[in-house]
Amino acid sequence: MLSFKELYNIHKDLVFNLALHFCQNREDAEEVAQDVFLTVHLKAKNFQNKSNIKTWIYRITVNKSLDFLKAKKTQKRNFFFTAKRIDDDVSTSIGHFEHPGVLLEEKEEIAKIFAAINQLADKQKTAVILLKIEQKSQAETAEIMNTTSKAVESLFQRAKLNLKKILKENEG
Amino acid sequence: MERLKKIQRVQMPNYMYETIMSKIKREKANIIPLHWAGVAAAIVILCISTNIYLLSNNYRSDQKNGLEGLVPSTTLELYNE
Numbered sequence: 001m002l003s004f005k006e007l008y009n010i011h012k013d014l015v016f017n018l019a020l021h022f023c024q025n026r027e028d029a030e031e032v033a034q035d036v037f038l039t040v041h042l043k044a045k046n047f048q049n050k051s052n053i054k055t056w057i058y059r060i061t062v063n064k065s066l067d068f069l070k071a072k073k074t075q076k077r078n079f080f081f082t083a084k085r086i087d088d089d090v091s092t093s094i095g096h097f098e099h100p101g102v103l104l105e106e107k108e109e110i111a112k113i114f115a116a117i118n119q120l121a122d123k124q125k126t127a128v129i130l131l132k133i134e135q136k137s138q139a140e141t142a143e144i145m146n147t148t149s150k151a152v153e154s155l156f157q158r159a160k161l162n163l164k165k166i167l168k169e170n171e172g
Numbered sequence: 173m174e175r176l177k178k179i180q181r182v183q184m185p186n187y188m189y190e191t192i193m194s195k196i197k198r199e200k201a202n203i204i205p206l207h208w209a210g211v212a213a214a215i216v217i218l219c220i221s222t223n224i225y226l227l228s229n230n231y232r233s234d235q236k237n238g239l240e241g242l243v244p245s246t247t248l249e250l251y252n253e
Contacts, residue, residue, distance in 0.1 A: 005189075012184040012188070013182075013183055013184050016183075016188075017181055017182055020182060021179075030185070030188060033184065033188060034188070034191060034192050034195050037196075038196055099179065100182045101179045101180040101182045102179055102180075103178070103180070106175060106178055109175055110175055110176065110178075113175065113176060128173075132177070135177065160173075163173070
Protein backbone atom coordinates (compact mmCIF):
# COMPACT_ATOMS: atom_id res chain seq x y z
CA MET A 1 0.00 0.00 0.00
CA LEU A 2 1.34 3.43 -0.97
CA SER A 3 1.84 6.14 1.64
CA PHE A 4 -0.54 9.10 1.72
CA LYS A 5 2.09 11.39 0.23
CA GLU A 6 2.66 9.00 -2.66
CA LEU A 7 -1.09 8.71 -3.26
CA TYR A 8 -1.34 12.48 -3.17
CA ASN A 9 1.49 13.04 -5.64
CA ILE A 10 0.15 10.49 -8.09
CA HIS A 11 -3.47 11.67 -8.03
CA LYS A 12 -3.41 15.38 -7.14
CA ASP A 13 -3.74 16.72 -10.67
CA LEU A 14 -6.47 14.20 -11.52
CA VAL A 15 -8.49 15.33 -8.49
CA PHE A 16 -7.90 19.02 -9.07
CA ASN A 17 -8.83 18.94 -12.74
CA LEU A 18 -11.96 16.89 -12.18
CA ALA A 19 -13.04 19.26 -9.39
CA LEU A 20 -12.36 22.19 -11.76
CA HIS A 21 -14.66 20.73 -14.39
CA PHE A 22 -17.48 20.60 -11.85
CA CYS A 23 -16.81 23.90 -10.09
CA GLN A 24 -15.22 25.94 -12.92
CA ASN A 25 -13.12 28.06 -10.60
CA ARG A 26 -9.87 27.53 -8.71
CA GLU A 27 -11.05 28.43 -5.23
CA ASP A 28 -13.93 25.95 -5.15
CA ALA A 29 -11.85 23.25 -6.82
CA GLU A 30 -9.18 23.66 -4.13
CA GLU A 31 -11.78 23.28 -1.40
CA VAL A 32 -13.15 20.14 -3.01
CA ALA A 33 -9.63 18.75 -3.46
CA GLN A 34 -8.97 19.25 0.27
CA ASP A 35 -12.11 17.32 1.18
CA VAL A 36 -11.22 14.55 -1.26
CA PHE A 37 -7.75 14.03 0.18
CA LEU A 38 -9.05 14.22 3.72
CA THR A 39 -11.42 11.36 2.88
CA VAL A 40 -8.64 9.45 1.14
CA HIS A 41 -6.47 9.84 4.23
CA LEU A 42 -9.22 8.67 6.59
CA LYS A 43 -10.43 5.75 4.49
CA ALA A 44 -7.35 4.51 2.66
CA LYS A 45 -6.68 1.87 5.33
CA ASN A 46 -10.17 0.42 4.88
CA PHE A 47 -9.96 0.45 1.11
CA GLN A 48 -10.95 -3.05 0.12
CA ASN A 49 -9.42 -2.90 -3.34
CA LYS A 50 -12.70 -3.92 -4.98
CA SER A 51 -11.94 -1.53 -7.82
CA ASN A 52 -8.56 0.07 -8.34
CA ILE A 53 -7.52 3.02 -6.25
CA LYS A 54 -7.64 5.51 -9.12
CA THR A 55 -11.31 4.67 -9.76
CA TRP A 56 -11.99 4.99 -6.04
CA ILE A 57 -10.42 8.45 -5.95
CA TYR A 58 -12.32 9.51 -9.08
CA ARG A 59 -15.54 8.41 -7.39
CA ILE A 60 -14.79 10.36 -4.22
CA THR A 61 -13.97 13.47 -6.27
CA VAL A 62 -17.22 13.25 -8.23
CA ASN A 63 -19.28 12.83 -5.05
CA LYS A 64 -17.50 15.59 -3.15
CA SER A 65 -17.86 17.97 -6.13
CA LEU A 66 -21.58 17.31 -6.42
CA ASP A 67 -22.05 17.70 -2.64
CA PHE A 68 -20.11 20.97 -2.74
CA LEU A 69 -22.26 22.37 -5.55
CA LYS A 70 -25.47 21.36 -3.74
CA ALA A 71 -24.31 22.99 -0.52
CA LYS A 72 -23.32 26.16 -2.38
CA LYS A 73 -26.73 26.38 -4.03
CA THR A 74 -28.51 25.93 -0.67
CA GLN A 75 -26.26 28.52 1.00
CA LYS A 76 -27.00 31.13 -1.65
CA ARG A 77 -30.74 30.49 -1.46
CA ASN A 78 -30.79 30.79 2.32
CA PHE A 79 -28.54 33.84 2.41
CA PHE A 80 -30.59 35.99 0.12
CA PHE A 81 -34.01 34.98 1.52
CA THR A 82 -35.51 35.62 -1.87
CA ALA A 83 -37.35 33.46 -4.36
CA LYS A 84 -34.09 33.05 -6.23
CA ARG A 85 -34.27 30.79 -9.27
CA ILE A 86 -32.58 27.54 -8.44
CA ASP A 87 -30.47 27.63 -11.59
CA ASP A 88 -29.52 31.25 -11.19
CA ASP A 89 -26.16 30.80 -9.47
CA VAL A 90 -22.66 32.03 -10.29
CA SER A 91 -21.54 28.88 -12.04
CA THR A 92 -24.21 29.22 -14.74
CA SER A 93 -23.29 32.82 -15.40
CA ILE A 94 -20.96 33.17 -18.37
CA GLY A 95 -19.48 36.37 -16.98
CA HIS A 96 -18.17 34.48 -13.91
CA PHE A 97 -16.64 31.54 -15.75
CA GLU A 98 -13.06 31.13 -14.50
CA HIS A 99 -11.84 27.68 -15.49
CA PRO A 100 -8.02 28.08 -15.65
CA GLY A 101 -7.69 25.27 -18.21
CA VAL A 102 -9.69 27.17 -20.82
CA LEU A 103 -7.79 29.31 -23.31
CA LEU A 104 -8.91 32.92 -23.63
CA GLU A 105 -9.96 32.59 -27.24
CA GLU A 106 -12.22 29.64 -26.39
CA LYS A 107 -13.58 31.09 -23.16
CA GLU A 108 -16.87 32.48 -24.40
CA GLU A 109 -17.96 29.40 -26.30
CA ILE A 110 -16.87 26.95 -23.62
CA ALA A 111 -18.49 29.09 -20.94
CA LYS A 112 -21.82 28.74 -22.78
CA ILE A 113 -21.40 24.97 -22.92
CA PHE A 114 -20.56 24.78 -19.21
CA ALA A 115 -23.52 27.01 -18.35
CA ALA A 116 -25.70 24.41 -20.08
CA ILE A 117 -23.87 21.46 -18.45
CA ASN A 118 -24.49 23.03 -15.05
CA GLN A 119 -28.22 22.79 -15.63
CA LEU A 120 -28.16 19.03 -16.21
CA ALA A 121 -29.10 16.49 -13.56
CA ASP A 122 -26.12 15.26 -11.53
CA LYS A 123 -25.73 11.90 -13.26
CA GLN A 124 -25.99 13.39 -16.75
CA LYS A 125 -23.52 16.12 -15.80
CA THR A 126 -21.08 13.53 -14.45
CA ALA A 127 -21.39 11.40 -17.59
CA VAL A 128 -20.66 14.38 -19.86
CA ILE A 129 -17.68 15.51 -17.81
CA LEU A 130 -16.12 12.06 -17.59
CA LEU A 131 -16.76 11.09 -21.21
CA LYS A 132 -16.16 14.35 -23.03
CA ILE A 133 -13.75 16.35 -20.87
CA GLU A 134 -11.84 13.65 -19.02
CA GLN A 135 -12.14 11.52 -22.17
CA LYS A 136 -12.81 8.31 -20.28
CA SER A 137 -14.21 5.32 -22.10
CA GLN A 138 -17.77 4.20 -21.42
CA ALA A 139 -16.47 1.25 -19.42
CA GLU A 140 -14.24 3.45 -17.26
CA THR A 141 -17.07 5.95 -16.74
CA ALA A 142 -19.42 3.11 -15.77
CA GLU A 143 -16.91 1.86 -13.20
CA ILE A 144 -16.47 5.32 -11.69
CA MET A 145 -20.24 5.90 -11.58
CA ASN A 146 -20.81 2.38 -10.26
CA THR A 147 -23.21 1.54 -13.04
CA THR A 148 -23.31 -0.29 -16.38
CA SER A 149 -21.96 0.85 -19.76
CA LYS A 150 -25.48 0.81 -21.15
CA ALA A 151 -26.68 3.12 -18.39
CA VAL A 152 -23.80 5.50 -19.13
CA GLU A 153 -24.68 5.55 -22.81
CA SER A 154 -28.30 6.24 -22.01
CA LEU A 155 -27.31 9.05 -19.62
CA PHE A 156 -25.02 10.58 -22.23
CA GLN A 157 -27.67 10.49 -24.96
CA ARG A 158 -30.20 12.18 -22.68
CA ALA A 159 -27.58 14.73 -21.66
CA LYS A 160 -26.82 15.52 -25.31
CA LEU A 161 -30.50 16.13 -26.07
CA ASN A 162 -30.91 18.30 -22.99
CA LEU A 163 -27.78 20.27 -23.81
CA LYS A 164 -29.00 20.97 -27.34
CA LYS A 165 -32.31 22.13 -25.93
CA ILE A 166 -30.69 24.38 -23.30
CA LEU A 167 -28.18 25.88 -25.74
CA LYS A 168 -30.99 26.64 -28.19
CA GLU A 169 -33.04 28.31 -25.45
CA ASN A 170 -30.04 30.36 -24.34
CA GLU A 171 -29.37 31.57 -27.86
CA GLY A 172 -33.00 32.37 -28.50
CA MET B 173 -19.02 19.48 -27.35
CA GLU B 174 -15.79 18.78 -29.23
CA ARG B 175 -14.49 22.11 -27.91
CA LEU B 176 -14.46 20.57 -24.44
CA LYS B 177 -11.55 18.36 -25.51
CA LYS B 178 -9.44 21.51 -25.87
CA ILE B 179 -9.59 22.20 -22.12
CA GLN B 180 -6.05 21.98 -20.82
CA ARG B 181 -4.86 20.13 -17.73
CA VAL B 182 -3.98 22.38 -14.81
CA GLN B 183 -1.50 21.57 -12.07
CA MET B 184 -2.55 21.48 -8.45
CA PRO B 185 -0.82 24.38 -6.65
CA ASN B 186 2.20 23.35 -4.57
CA TYR B 187 0.90 24.90 -1.36
CA MET B 188 -2.11 22.56 -1.36
CA TYR B 189 -0.19 19.68 0.25
CA GLU B 190 0.52 21.72 3.38
CA THR B 191 -3.05 23.01 3.45
CA ILE B 192 -4.39 19.47 3.24
CA MET B 193 -2.00 18.18 5.94
CA SER B 194 -3.12 21.00 8.27
CA LYS B 195 -6.73 20.06 7.65
CA ILE B 196 -5.97 16.40 8.39
CA LYS B 197 -4.22 17.34 11.66
CA ARG B 198 -7.23 19.45 12.73
CA GLU B 199 -9.64 16.60 11.95
CA LYS B 200 -7.51 14.11 13.91
CA ALA B 201 -7.50 16.45 16.92
CA ASN B 202 -11.33 16.52 16.85
CA ILE B 203 -11.71 12.76 16.86
CA ILE B 204 -12.36 11.41 20.38
CA PRO B 205 -10.59 8.08 21.05
CA LEU B 206 -13.08 5.21 21.25
CA HIS B 207 -12.18 4.08 24.77
CA TRP B 208 -12.86 7.56 26.19
CA ALA B 209 -16.25 7.59 24.49
CA GLY B 210 -16.90 4.20 26.10
CA VAL B 211 -15.94 5.49 29.54
CA ALA B 212 -18.23 8.52 29.15
CA ALA B 213 -21.11 6.30 28.02
CA ALA B 214 -20.58 3.96 30.99
CA ILE B 215 -20.65 6.90 33.43
CA VAL B 216 -23.85 8.26 31.92
CA ILE B 217 -25.54 4.85 32.12
CA LEU B 218 -24.39 4.48 35.72
CA CYS B 219 -25.82 7.89 36.67
CA ILE B 220 -29.14 7.17 35.00
CA SER B 221 -29.38 3.71 36.64
CA THR B 222 -28.55 5.17 40.07
CA ASN B 223 -31.16 7.87 39.58
CA ILE B 224 -33.82 5.36 38.59
CA TYR B 225 -32.94 3.17 41.57
CA LEU B 226 -33.13 6.07 44.04
CA LEU B 227 -36.35 7.40 42.56
CA SER B 228 -38.03 4.00 42.67
CA ASN B 229 -36.93 3.54 46.32
CA ASN B 230 -38.34 6.93 47.26
CA TYR B 231 -41.57 6.13 45.47
CA ARG B 232 -41.96 2.86 47.39
CA SER B 233 -41.34 4.48 50.75
CA ASP B 234 -43.69 7.35 49.88
CA GLN B 235 -46.37 4.86 48.99
CA LYS B 236 -46.02 3.13 52.37
CA ASN B 237 -46.17 6.44 54.29
CA GLY B 238 -49.13 7.52 52.25
CA LEU B 239 -51.12 4.43 53.16
CA GLU B 240 -50.36 4.75 56.83
CA GLY B 241 -51.41 8.35 56.75
CA LEU B 242 -54.71 7.42 55.24
CA VAL B 243 -55.55 4.82 57.79
CA PRO B 244 -56.54 6.53 61.05
CA SER B 245 -55.08 5.24 64.29
CA THR B 246 -57.60 3.04 66.03
CA THR B 247 -56.95 3.31 69.69
CA LEU B 248 -59.73 3.24 72.21
CA GLU B 249 -58.32 6.06 74.22
CA LEU B 250 -60.53 9.01 74.61
CA TYR B 251 -59.19 12.48 74.46
CA ASN B 252 -58.50 14.03 77.81
CA GLU B 253 -60.88 16.84 78.04
